[in-house]
Amino acid sequence: MRAEPSQRWILSFADLSLLLLCFFVLLQAQTANKDRVTAGIRAAFGGKGEARPADAFRAAPLFEGGEAILTASARAHYMRMGAEAAAKKTPLIVASQGRDGGSARLDAWEMSAARTTAVARALRAGGLPDAMIEVSIPPMRADDPVKGQTISVRPQSK
Template identity: 40%
Template sequence: MSAQPRQNRARWALSFADLCLLLLAFFALLQSNQTTRETALAGIGSYFGAFEAPRQADLVAQELFEPGEALLNPAGRAALLKAAEPIMHENKIVRIQSIGLDSGDHRFDAWDLAAARLGAVARTLVAAGVPGKRLRIAGLAERADDSAPGKQTIRITELAETDR
């Protein structure tokens, strides 16, 4: 009789090993194809009730604007509209924020230049069809790391509808 309980106790180990191998195969399959990995992980997260991460685009201001000005250059306008395309037709709030400061040496000092560039981005998005009531200009933020002092980054973030 002592052999029977020992055999029953070993059954859970076999089931557990099967489960581990199944999970290992699943994650190996996800890792093997990078393009479908993000889609699959998003689907798994939504199935289990995970919150969707907000869409965000960080753009280097020097590449968007004329030097020392708050006027978008043609390539910068195209880059801005391309980066904002995924969030233009949603009903969520769009926050525009400046991180860091460019050196202002013409008409503007650094703070005025950052603020004027935020306004130019907002006007461009409104002209492209984003309703003004969806836009929030968050203002100036200090750079978390000092890796690029003297550089301004324009951050465009899609927020949940409740973040007003």
């Protein structure tokens, strides 16, 4: 007489597969808050490294009303940041998230892109070469709500 082989391993495999699927679905759902998600994952797995600092600001107060022209203080801030990064030879990423309403001259998408570019130009004016500046504007859809634009500047990962 021969015993039938047990098929319990299938249940364990299915359970593991579903857990992995849920993990990746949750990871994808949190794309708007990448720094907090990566910090949480790093902490869960016992990572000791720090997240790279980001200099993130709401865009509207940095610019003249309805324009893509930096205020004098914001321009000076980003020029100093560009000079510091150039001295340390640190490439920077200028990342835009979201968008503000448009103006008579620019629609919301153009305003978002122009403001992000204005920050990159201020970094360049501070002495950081173009080759060390990366501009990142994630895709936006027309039906996404206008919740305001945030511009962040952070060191580029190596």
